Amino acid sequence: MASAVKKNAHQFNKQQFESVLTSRFFYAPAFEIYGGVAGLYDYGPPGSSLQANIISEWRKHFIIEDSMMELDTTIMTPAPVFEASGHVARFADWMVKDTKTGEVLRADHLVKAVLKSRLDGDREARGQKAQPEDEKDKKKKKKNVKTTIVKLPDEEVKLYEEILNRLDDYSGPELGQLCRQHKIVNPDTGNEVTEPQEFNLMFTSSIGPTGQHQGYLRPETAQGHFLNFNRLLEFNYNRVPFASAQIGRSFRNEISPRAGLLRVREFTMAEIEHFVDPLDKHHEKFPQIRDVILRLLTKDVQEAGKNDLMEMTVGEAVEKGVIANETLGYFVARIYQFLIKIGIDAGKLRFRQHMSNEMAHYAADCWDAEIESSYGWTECVGCADRSAYDLTVHSEKTGKPLVVRQALKEPIVTEKEVAEFNNKTLGKTFGRDLKLVTQAVADLDEEGLLKLKSELANGSGTITVDGRKFKLTPDLLTIKRTVIKQTTREFTPNVIEPSFGLGRILYMLLEHSWWTREEDEQRGVLSLPILVAPIKVLIVPLSAKEELQPIVQEVSAKLRREGVFSRVDDSTASIGKRYARNDELGTPFGLTVDFASVKNRTLTLRERDTTAQLIGSVEDVVDVVIALVRGDMTWEEASHKLAKYDGVQAVG
């Protein structure tokens, strides 16, 4: 919007912001009238609409633009799938219980909160400024532990810092030992805590009437892509690369959900699985994004205990090996473009590389799009090169090949020794042992075959199976040097996986869009981009008088026909109040229908951020607002097409 509006006149007031989100029903705790359940939220009309618009743009930006194959797979998943994927064994957090109250705490969060608080107390005792809270930790911390001002011995400070730096590395028993060693207790009650127990984060259920099939609610949509790999491959005419994409609900039974939409038990994800030849991770469209500039927090910088950002183009990052390959780089850049397009503040966006100790053992490289908010930096999109892990484990578990067979342009020609059997004489000679013997020969390596070949040339050889010796003669088999022409290549594709947490992105977008008017801190505005704003146009009849109705209906019908989502606010509140309420909803444009509209067929058009108003004929104003919503016209251009409203024309 062309405007000189001062959006940072007032400090961000989180309480005010969150109360607007709830009262305008962007989202609210689910089952509220039943007392609510932690970590479950319902989206109301503006939240649903904002989410639908983000998803619609995601579909255009990723699926349509790159001809991805969309999937819609099942949430309720039988146990063997997650046994193979490793989720049953490893998708768990360590929890401890307060030995007296039974309160459940995440073990790593507890250790972190207590030690950090002691370090803060120490710093204060030493007269240093308390370290600015590591924003990433703020949201993870169980509760704000009250800091006690106590100076610690120097070696203890050092030890605590080391523990905090490698907190992700500790096993459950080690976390338990830390609690005992450093007298870490539940800060709320002062009670000791139990030994850490593992808690799997998947919701369990059982499928069918007999209860014999254990089921899990998927914690991500990814497995649904992998399990359908063969059908997807066929749909893509048996060629890689290709990508599948899915938008859907996933579930994680968090131990102690918190931080609003950032750590919840049920959430909507959008995931892409891009299947690629492991020997060729270049990307056809890489040149199109080569010059996108990214802010990167590399693993080297983090491992050196720093958090300096490097600014460079994707092209440079891939060339220098900072990002592992073109395909990964392509998606990192496309994620960046998407987030900016929907309204995320570029200054609050960085890509953080996983350090060696946090990356899954099979992953080749992994970058998180992290977005900054009042909760600190939060991972909102993960982008990992998962190598061939997923397809391999499912193929092993099911015995079904999940591979690509590719015709080689140039056949690969090799020579090797090959045994040819005379089954008739072999059968007569060895009877029931036939298979045993032929398998033993087939298992010989090149060297073994050459040895046997020369023995046979000298009359006979022997082969030993399970301690038994069998005599082989030239009438039983021949070993020949043979030319092998390999015309197809078979391989398990690697997977590059961009995975989006839509609820987190939605929250970040809301926080980045929020500001309060310079002249009145109570008047909040949500400057959502037109593209994703829940409602595009507000129609406001000046009064409830019947005579205004026909124009309201006419304008409303016209907008609906053109696919522009509008809403009539004909409540009894004052016009100023109605506009203020819709500024909080992020509605970019308002049309006022007044008595001049009836008399002169004029409408006034209001812009949300500047509150500037223009006036024109009903037809012109409706055309302009449609063009504005579609992005075919800027407000600047609209100001040239329509007259500035001086507050007088309407009276006319």
Added chain:
Amino acid sequence: MASAVKKNAHQFNKQQFESVLTSRFFYAPAFEIYGGVAGLYDYGPPGSSLQANIISEWRKHFIIEDSMMELDTTIMTPAPVFEASGHVARFADWMVKDTKTGEVLRADHLVKAVLKSRLDGDREARGQKAQPEDEKDKKKKKKNVKTTIVKLPDEEVKLYEEILNRLDDYSGPELGQLCRQHKIVNPDTGNEVTEPQEFNLMFTSSIGPTGQHQGYLRPETAQGHFLNFNRLLEFNYNRVPFASAQIGRSFRNEISPRAGLLRVREFTMAEIEHFVDPLDKHHEKFPQIRDVILRLLTKDVQEAGKNDLMEMTVGEAVEKGVIANETLGYFVARIYQFLIKIGIDAGKLRFRQHMSNEMAHYAADCWDAEIESSYGWTECVGCADRSAYDLTVHSEKTGKPLVVRQALKEPIVTEKEVAEFNNKTLGKTFGRDLKLVTQAVADLDEEGLLKLKSELANGSGTITVDGRKFKLTPDLLTIKRTVIKQTTREFTPNVIEPSFGLGRILYMLLEHSWWTREEDEQRGVLSLPILVAPIKVLIVPLSAKEELQPIVQEVSAKLRREGVFSRVDDSTASIGKRYARNDELGTPFGLTVDFASVKNRTLTLRERDTTAQLIGSVEDVVDVVIALVRGDMTWEEASHKLAKYDGVQAVG
């Protein structure tokens, strides 16, 4: 499409049809490589895209057209919600087990299958034609029980028919008794079955790490609307009527899922809850649909044991009381319009009214949109007037009012006797009994107050509480005739609920759209309307030669820019095979890029149903196909804009 294509040249071949759906990956059994799980399906690219297009049209047709409020609520639901709604007690089926194999059967399905089979055997024995299978039952029946030709005594025939007619009325124990009485055994094994046990169809889980919160996966999205009623009401400026709408996943742990997408354990629903004043169920937009003609199967007709359809306009149906009220009629008509618009065959669509014995006790009227397929008639949309049931039960359970408070245009003025207390003297007189006495007076009805008033006028009266008598005198209280002016009215709105099973509709649409070419039964075509077709345009380069690539890219980019979903099929299959494959995918238009395209910049445009082809310049053809996809042009009009392709121009 303007064409004289003969679509009914061949009989419907279900096996061929279903094998195409799977091989083209519209949908396939989920977890197939793990052996699959009954009742769970994954949608592949064409199925997902078809579903997304149906949903998109649903949003336009219902949400945008009627300014509904969209919601996106939580699937994982704490137990008290479904205790209040009645699902914990009643959302169950009766199952029996084979006493030897343990196989689980639905009790009602078993009784029905066995008795029907005996009746069929009887009819054959009597030399009558076997009754044409009641199509509605076909899908419900557990298995095709083998019919034995045995004549039954006349009274037994009558008894069986009676049982079948009121099968929905039997309780579990009654079903068990029927099995014993009529020697009903598992037809597959001949083994007896156990006593029926109730099996609740909700999937259970537990929320949080301590397992103390039982959770259910919602079996419908409706509760999410009801629980948010107060927020929705506020969003609508505290007025009714308004409607909320939600599209989302629901779950039912079916005892024995079958019939493909028609009875599954996880499915996508679209539900509307329209909240309306119980005293005023007229609908503002009723005049717009008054003349829509519906085929109705009324409860009276069914209760008379018939199934004749009545054809009448919605207006007539509401006037005559066939449909209970305007709002219900409005939605029935809108459902009809939606189904026809997306391509459901009007000849295979009827609205069936629930009979008294199948309607929930609280429902005022209920109509199912039933669609006919090879599975018989299947409920695909329910449309019920649920009265005030849902809001009432949740309000009772939580103690939170879920009501509308409406300012009365004309205040209601009434006169009644009202007691006014003198608290000072009352306190002195009665001490601790003060509340007891005043409450007793407040509880008096008009008659009691009048009696006390006259006693007081005569000096004193008495009131008896729990057997104790209290003397009342005029210094303690006065009873006065008072004018009461009531300015607001408080009521619990009624709910009209259209509820769509999207998977069922999607399957019906596929079956209604399927036919095979007159000249070759092996060549199937899916004549999906352009509006919902998964892919709108297929781009087919004649060969893999490099020189065709630039035009393929150009056309593809242009279509993408215009938001037209296209796909390039540059596989090595012959051009005929590629078109045949995409006829099976329902792709309405094809563009062939050949060497004439390079030489003369021409393209040929192919229409799916007729296989007719037109030719023109790249620019003209692309413009035409965009207009066709958007519905701005018919094929007839396109044929006038472009030249008929004679198969020669391309060689040019």
